[in-house]
Amino acid sequence: MLARIIAELGPWAWWVLGIVLLILEVLMPGVFLVWIGIAAILTGALSLVLWEQAAWTWQVQWIVFAALSLAAALVGRRIVRSRGDKSDQPYLNQRGRSLVGRTAVLEQPIREGRGRIRLDDTVWTVEGPDLPVGARVRVTASNGRDLTVEEA
Incomplete structure (x- = not known):
């Protein structure tokens, strides 16, 4: 048929x-x-x-x-x-990457390479050089879950 x-x-x-x-x-x-x-x-x-x-x-x-x-x-x-459409929100759903370049104060000290900071309403685990509570750090990278920081 x-x-x-x-x-x-x-x-x-x-x-x-x-x-x-x-x-x-x-x-x-x-x-x-x-x-x-x-x-x-x-x-x-x-x-x-x-x-x-x-x-x-x-x-x-x-x-x-x-x-x-x-x-x-x-x-x-x-x-x-x-x-080549450029997005007006290039870091949408990539919150960690949007934080690169921001500075914050350590809430928990960085010991053995790991600590915590608060950015906006979220507490983030950070990796970087050992620093005491209250030290200012700058976010340099994000792996999606943790942030990499250096002393600001």
Whole structure:
């Protein structure tokens, strides 16, 4: 039944496939099916021109579609990468990294390389040189959970 529908649609079958893929991209966003959908539509455009040619067999059409899909995916990847959208909040969900450069006073002394500071409403475990309670420190790095500090 499917073969009969494709045979009746002729070169328009590629257009239908391309539109279905574009609709699936809208329903399941991921910016990948769009490039394959574009390749199907381009194959359909070639099919409209070459449909009567003896060399334009279904095998050739699938090879052209595969090549166009690969080329479209590579071009699409380059386009997406070149956009370079800059975030207005580059440290969103990276709170430790947003604290680099800030200074604080030690709440607990740094002994054997570990201590605690309070920044805003959070007490952070810090790593750095041994220092007494009340010493001013500057945050130099974050590993996600702990902060690295040096004497300010």
